């Protein structure tokens with residue numbers, strides 16, 4: 386998943402103010418990545434400085450004193466919050482990544498996953514990159530882009546266009562070059578979100594519109610699928626990738642990833658989530674006393690479910706804010722965090738028939754522990770309703786589920802088996818039709834629910850093979 390953010394200005398910019406803007410944007414994108422935070426500063430002379438910290442944005446805050454003391458004129462700052470989907474966890478490749486030499490450098494922050502990244506690098510970079518032991522798709526992408534851009538007289542826009550002919554996968558990117566120039570792009574399928582706003586000569590960039598509006602920036606625009614935007618401090622230039630694809634924005638952004646105050650492809654995430662709950666309530670009602678959302682991402686769907694069924698909503702689960710999002714944590718910590726994350730308000734659930742609403746069951750880790758806690762707190766019945774369909778197939782475009790065996794559906798022999806495993810009295814999921822209707826876009830990626838990948842006949846087995854290489 387990951388979050389990317391940036392700020393650039395054609396005028397004199399106070400270094401401290403630029404870093405403050407960037408860190409504010411990154412904090413607002415923290416829900417997209419919790420493993421590492423990185424920033425890169427690009428001076429007006431085309432020099433790069435880099436800082437990173439393990440874990441949250443707040444861990445980087447104090448480190449920035451080192452660069453704040455310098456009195457350089459800054460053109461742009463780029464930042465990234467990491468959620469690893471390829472490479473190792475925590476500290477393997479911290480972004481933005483910088484590649485190049487004294488003559489020409491490229492800094493790149495990236496959101497998505499490119500399953501065929503090694504093949505792409507071999508195809509475009511050949512002997513120069515042969516034998517390079519890359520740790521992730523980010524590294525391959527940065528090296529490939531640097532190599533191709535150099536062939537196009539250091540033109541990164543042309544480099545991105547050329548790379549799009551080879552890449553299979555999702556990539557929203559933020560690139561800075563030593564010209565200095567800043568470039569943002571969304572892959573031709575438009576899997577991941579990316580937005581920007583130009584205010585005077587100041588350019589603000591964020592993975593999600595919600596991060597921009599939180600800073601009071603309301604005149605944002607989403608980067609279109611397949612669009613490349615370049616800014617040199619004077620003017621914006623827009624162009625498109627030469628390859629045309631059917632748009633396939635990620636439907637899971639509406640279900641779970643994105644903030645509810647964000648807009649993705651012109652659709653409010655809040656409204657889409659509310660409609661998911663309403664449809665779920667109409668299709669799978671049940672006799673219950675209270676609707677209880679699993680905070681935070683199921684809250685809005687629970688409102689919709691409550692509205693559709695007339696069952697009152699109650700906030701009976703209290704999430705520990707300091708733990709963050711369990712789903713996007715590395716596997717080694719996921720189980721421990723799932724056990725610790727939620728407390729139950731016993732007075733609310735004791736003796737009640739609880740309708741528990743969650744956005745998804747991916748691995749089933751969290752749900753099992755939750756149900757056991759709610760039952761121990763005295764609930765009479767626990768009916769589980771999920772606002773998305775069963776998560777059936779791995780994602781190769783930005784979620785860390787690279788193996789079918791990780792998924793609850795593949796371990797079970799049907800929905801009733803999952804119900805038994807998690808310990809619920811009943812279990813229903815939204816249908817794929819219901820989910821697509823709730824979002825309201827004619828074309829989306831829903832491969833994790835349908836196993837149908839939007840890559841012109843490329844199968845799941847072939848994608849798995851690309852990842853293994």
Ligand code: SF4
Nearest residue numbers: 635636637780830833
């Ligand atoms: S497979 Fe699922 S999570 Fe991955 S991009 Fe498609 S809809 Fe999103």
